[in-house]
Amino acid sequence: MKVALGSDHAGFPGKEAAKRVLEQLGIPYEDFGTATDAESVDYPDYARAVGEAVVRQQADVGLLFCGTGIGIGIAANKIPGIRAAVVHDVETARLAREHNDANVLAMGVRNTSPDLLPAVIETFLKTDFAGGRHARRIEKIAALEAAASR
Ligand code: RB5
Numbered sequence: 001m002k003v004a005l006g007s008d009h010a011g012f013p014g015k016e017a018a019k020r021v022l023e024q025l026g027i028p029y030e031d032f033g034t035a036t037d038a039e040s041v042d043y044p045d046y047a048r049a050v051g052e053a054v055v056r057q058q059a060d061v062g063l064l065f066c067g068t069g070i071g072i073g074i075a076a077n078k079i080p081g082i083r084a085a086v087v088h089d090v091e092t093a094r095l096a097r098e099h100n101d102a103n104v105l106a107m108g109v110r111n112t113s114p115d116l117l118p119a120v121i122e123t124f125l126k127t128d129f130a131g132g133r134h135a136r137r138i139e140k141i142a143a144l145e146a147a148a149s150r
Pocket of ligand 1: 066
């Protein structure tokens, strides 16, 4: 498994903490920036870099961080093939994988305790999609995407 990481300036501490978690888990990653929290940047740029890496199969999943997780999650979901879930805790991380087959996790550094990060990331990376009735719903999401591109 390989992970693509990205954040804006607000999410930068989350991205750096995620690196430490991935290193402890022995999971390789690529950091698509931003490289510092000292400069204000635009979260869609990092959502795009990470989302495209996932769609092009340069990474299996993406982890994105901004102030709330919302903006970077919205942006990532504009990329066909991306199912980004804004996750707040272990339960939403588990359900994002089991029910939604999310391939990108989006988290907010300003509204999620940093103490939760290791368990949230590990849960997201290690939980499988449940399939079954959920697969039908994912197919309907893909159909919405296809319809929008016509
Ligand atoms: C940046 O200040 C902030 O707006 C951004 O990180 C994010 O929270 C947007 O959804």
